[in-house]
Amino acid sequence: MDDLDLPLSEDEIELLDKFLLNRIDEEIITEEMNEGIFDISTLDSFFTAIVSGPVMIPPSVWLPSVWGDFEPEWESEDAFTEMLSLMMRHMNGVVQVLIEFPNDYEPIFLEHSVDDKTYTIVDEWCEGYYRGTALSAEQWLTGGTEMAVLLPPIYAFTEATDWVGHSYPKQEIERTQQEINTDFLDWCS
Numbered sequence: 001m002d003d004l005d006l007p008l009s010e011d012e013i014e015l016l017d018k019f020l021l022n023r024i025d026e027e028i029i030t031e032e033m034n035e036g037i038f039d040i041s042t043l044d045s046f047f048t049a050i051v052s053g054p055v056m057i058p059p060s061v062w063l064p065s066v067w068g069d070f071e072p073e074w075e076s077e078d079a080f081t082e083m084l085s086l087m088m089r090h091m092n093g094v095v096q097v098l099i100e101f102p103n104d105y106e107p108i109f110l111e112h113s114v115d116d117k118t119y120t121i122v123d124e125w126c127e128g129y130y131r132g133t134a135l136s137a138e139q140w141l142t143g144g145t146e147m148a149v150l151l152p153p154i155y156a157f158t159e160a161t162d163w164v165g166h167s168y169p170k171q172e173i174e175r176t177q178q179e180i181n182t183d184f185l186d187w188c189s
Contacts, residue, residue, distance in 0.1 A: 007093040008086060013040055013108075016086045023072045036068025041121075042128035044108040047091040049132025052098060052188065054139040059088075065131060102188035107181060122177050126157035126165075150187050153179045 008016070017040035024035060037043050043066070050057045064071075066087070074080040097105045110121040133140045133151070140147060153176045156165030165176055 004085065004088050004092055005096070006089055007096075008090050012086055013090070016040055016043070016083070016090065019083055019086075020066075024070045030070075033070075034068035036070055037066045037128060037131070039110070039124055041108045041110050041124040042131075043087070043090070044094070045125040045128035046132040047087075047094050047128075048098075048105075048107070049129045050135065051091060051095045053133065053136055054143065055136045057135050059084075061135060062132075065135065098188050103185060105185060105188055107184070109181075120177060122180055123157045123163070126154045126180065127159060129154050130158040130160055146187060150183055153183065 020038045020040065020043060024030060024038065037046055046062070046065070050062055063084075072080075072083075094105075107125050109125050110123075112119045112121055140151070143150075153165075155161050156168075156176060157163060157180075165173060168176060
């Protein structure tokens with residue numbers, strides 16, 4: 001495996017994102033199945049929740065959550081090692097930033113452009129964070145007031161709450177999305 005402390009380049013982030021998205025055959029009907037994690041934003045926050053959480057979660061526990069019902073069939077051991085290495089390096093990069101430079105942490109939010117205006121999309125990031133907290137839900141619930149403030153805005157944009165955040169008035173949606181980033185950064189530092 002490569003140097004697991006080496007941060008991912010933009011090209012490697014794109015490679016990992018494409019791998020996650022393309023690992024499920026488009027012709028397969030996935031309804032009622034767990035698709036796992038299929039984009040870099042969800043993976044980024046999933047890892048962020050794992051490394052900022054109250055207990056250590058080993059790869060043997062979190063990797064099945066990445067695959068869901070669609071664990072890839074690997075062409076070779078090297079292909080598996082390459083993707084696992086990219087994931088581990090990304091996770092370690094999140095750890096390094098949160099420990100050494102928490103104010104520099106930047107979630108990987110997706111964006112959508114319409115009529116020359118760019119909109120931030122937090123859903124995938126929030127869903128990944130929720131899935132990461134679910135791996136040790138009982139321990140997260142013992143976080144007291146800090147967690148009671150941090151998690152509800154994140155959970156509002158997840159499948160677990162039926163995406164309730166999207167039913168908020170437009171200004172509240174924007175405020176809540178901003179809180180997700182600022183409250184998380186405040187909590188990390």
